[in-house]
Amino acid sequence: MFQETWERRTFDRCDFSEADMRGLVTKSCTFTNCTFARTDLGDSKHTATAFRSCTFDRTVLSGASFTSCSLLGSSFTASVLRPISFHETDLTLASLAGVTLRKVDLRGLRMREANLSDADLRDTDLRGTDLQGARLLGANLGGADLRGARLDANGWVQAKIAGATVDLSMAIAFAAAHGLVVEELGDGS
Template sequence: MNDTEVIGEDYADAVLFKESWERRSFDRCDFSEADMRGLVTKGCTFTNCTFRSTDLGDSKHTATAFRSCTFDRAVLSGASFTSCSLLGSSFTACVLRPISLHETDLTLASLVRVNLRKVDLRGLRFREANLNEADLRDTDLRGADLQAARLLGTNLAGADLRGARIDANGWVQAKIAGATVDLTMAVAFAAAHGLTVEELGGDS
């Protein structure tokens, strides 16, 4: 593909197997049912693009942005995202495991009911993301930013949450039985549930 900037192009059913793209921009393009297995992108931008039933298995993305894109029943198993942005993108009924996400921004992303069980999500940014009813059991969320994220019914059982940032609503809405937290987080959890925590050794 020679174009560096593409607007409104229809790539539905296209075979883009193991192609390599660098510093290319796609705006409002349709990649529905395209074969994008093994695709390699570096420094690319996808804005308001559609990936419906698209196969992105084993694709590799570095410093690439997917902004307000729609992933509907897409296959992302084996895909890796490093230093990427998925800002405002939505994922519906997608196959995501196994997936590799490092230093990636998922701010405002819609991840309702996604299955990311046992995935390494350390240090990721999920600010204001919609994670309602997502399966995050046994995930590694150490240092992740979950501030203002919607966590209603989110299953965090067995997750490692040490150092993660979660607001009071998150502590109340999520299922966190069996999760690992640090002392500061335990106090925040207690406060979110209306408990008062006092140090021992007070007045006898």
């Protein structure tokens, strides 16, 4: 196993393709425009690390954890992401199209304008997650817990959400996104 610890390091346009980085620990590192193609990052631990516009292509991330990290604008293609753990992590503008994150805890994450098209998010915990502007065309959110999540009208229309758990305000937003007129029941007068 790789099992190194990197602290406060900066990497710009580095190619880590096919590297065995299993068990890597990063703390306050910055990776910008780096490539992780066919890289093994399984069981790696990342704290306060930024992966800005990085490419994860056929990357193994099973068992990886990201705490207080930023994956701003990074893309994940045909990568193994389960099991994976995200805590207080920013996935704004990340491309996760077609990935499987079924039953993953994504509570409270920032996923604004992320591409989640055709992603498998069934039974995922998305409570309090910011999904505003996210592309959810074909995303499967069946059985997901969406209470307190923030979605815009496009998200309600694009995603498959049968069986998802929502709060009352979200149910009203869903109805409005589908063209229903929601009125409060009065006393009949």
